[in-house]
Amino acid sequence: MQVTMKFVRTKNEDPDQRDSFVVDVDPETSVFEAMSKVREEQDGSLAFRGTCNTGFCGDCTCQANGKRVVPCLVKVKDSVKEDAIEIKLIRNVAPVKDVLYDVDQFMWKKYKYFRPWLETNGTAPAVKDEDLEPVRLAMRCTVCGLCDEGCTVIDVDKEFLGPMALTKGLYRTTKDPRDQDTKQRFIEAGEKKGLWDCVHCWEASEHCPWGINPTHLIMDLRDDSIALGVKSGKGNPMAARHYNAFADSVKKSGWLNERMLASKTYGLPPYGLSLSGMMSQMPIALKAIRKGKASLRPHKSRPGARQIAKIFAKVEQSHKNKKA
């Protein structure tokens, strides 16, 4: 069929560039093949990545007709609208040329931060097959970047190491029973905007084409980190405090104590003391009280708080057992 392939060409300096090409393609082949056909037959200056054509290399990620996709995994006939497909850059990236972006900055540098190789002392411990399944899950990742592309934290803070690096760098190594450096990895993961900066919006899990569920893996990593005694990180002390204070409150009273959550998050013992942090929240607190969002009445336990505490105890015990 005849398809009009349109490219949104960013940072391309060629004054004669075209952005629309009619190409004859088999509707059963992939959008990536259609893109490649345009580049090979009509305009060799078009810039985009992509090599393997089977969804393994993860290099061709872009937007096709407004959907964020790995285009080699989408058939032409499933993407085309009114005989056209518009290709443009994904979000959260620095453009280099046309649909090609700075992938080193976007992902590889962050991945390398985690020292993604195993540290072993030469002796392999006895391992069961199921112990390695989480490692296989992380290694299934093709680094297509759709998780980081959808990440709402990276959207506002490009420094956040992001779900891809946390999965393929940190989860891959710390879940491997053969690794000997797990605790140090968690310390390092908290030194940057890393493990404690995820806001669990679940976008990463929604976007992953391979069912890897990075958001869930990050929650799992936090549990592992806390179980090893690494409860906070210099990179974002507030995020870790928030996480711990949230759990503390529910564990003690069965529900959320919002005042204490805010106070502990911004700096109250046992999570460190920051007067300036506390003061910075005062205007918001006063406003919340005025509007009736927060009250000054004492925080009471919910009925059933004891049962909730028991659930906590059970989960904590199971973590301890898992660790042992």
Added chain:
Amino acid sequence: MRYDVVVIGAGIAGLQAAVEARRQGASVAVITKVHPLRSYSITIQDGINAALAQGDSPQAHIADTLRSGDGLNDKSVVEAYCAEAPAAVRELYNLGVPFNLDPQGDVALVKLQGSEQARAAHVHDMTGHVLAQVLYEQALKYEVVFFEEWYVPSLAVEDGVCTGALAFQLSTGNLDLISGGAIVMAAGGVRRLYEPSTSSTHCNADGIGIAYRAGAQLVDMEMVQYHPSIIKAGRLAISELLLANGAQLEGKDGQAVTGSAQPFGHSLARAAAEAIASGAGEDGNLNLKTSITQEQADTTYYNTNARLQMFMKGNLAGDPIPVHPGMYRILGGIATDASGATSVSGLFAAGECAGTGFHGAGAMDGNGLLASVLSGHRAGSAAANAGKASTGEASPAILQEHQGKLKPLLERDAKEGDLAGVRSELTSLMHEKAGLSRDAAGLAEAAEKIASLKESYATMGIPTKALSFNYALQQHLETRTLLAAAEAIVGSAEARQESRGVHYRSDFPDKSDEAGSMRVVVEQGEGGPQVSSRPV
């Protein structure tokens, strides 16, 4: 820039070579046109063979490999690789490959086609994907220097010695010279020479074509292996594990299509092509039927099945999958000795572009990844020794010479689509005349056509003058390596006047003792390929 060892290509073989050379104390740079984790190796699904099972032995592995190779294997290489395989797989496990394990906690082994024993270690159906990752992790650990998204058009060869590689930085278009005490060529296969073929837009015979143009001998180039079951969208080869576990090919009326010889996959591919030609197919496809359960489809075959679901809403457990045969890999390549040394001093080769003689005339499933790991290991080790002992550096005049050649190429008038025309003619020509079935007339026609394509190619320029990410320039240079490999394949196939392994001549349908005692060697001559032979 000078390194003791310069590796070209960052798939499994290249990464393994780089890691081994670093372990031996050499300074190492890897030049790769795509990020290492985007290499073709990552798409390989089947396992890696090693005689680890109780009751298995390197001798049994050798026997199976020789049977598959149909008399053309280099026996000493087969013996060495099969003996080293168990230690190599254990080492990969210790480095971090999460191989599937059996209930005792040992590496679980599956029986692939061609093996008499369960011998393939695997990580579900993503063994190559994971091996490449773990070797890349090790390369990072050992601080290998990576030139990522740099493309090598030529080697620097001075007085018969390879002293470095010319390389473009794709992002800037700058041509540079990277000197090496030793060079390891590990730039993969020739998939883009054939249509249909398995995936990948970047297997353009880079390694084979560049080495050939630099004067290296190629060997066994007529040995081109096909895969029986590729799906059209995505060009995905449907896992060898499935064929080993009873998956069947059927025609549209349910007639079974099966292979009868080793290597089984190739023999099945030939039978499938014949069945499709005689009308048993539907839209050029046969149906692949499996007997796996949904649970297996969701675990062991997750990577294959998830892709099938995306491409064609199909499910391996239950649905017939429309597949067709296509070119899969080349078994010959740059002629090497057991250490990986080529006929050019200072140049080593590993992986698919290397003609080690391990596979002979037919590669057994599970031996491909093994060959990449071990040839990489050996070439890395030999190159480290050679590179550390050498003090040579490529002369800057070579860089000037190549820059001089490039300028007129960019200035020449050019038309969009000319290069694509050459490539599309070439790919269908190779499949029809130098594919599953060959004969003297067809090969002669192919040789003539390739010569004329070379002539028209020589007048073609590059329509795009931009420096940054000029794909047209890269495509121009890749077409050159494809044409080089094409003439070497056709010349070698003409010379082998018999049928053996994956090489089938309809005009010589039987094996010949005389031809079977020789390996075909090809070198670049003045007007075309210079074909000779040497004893097996």
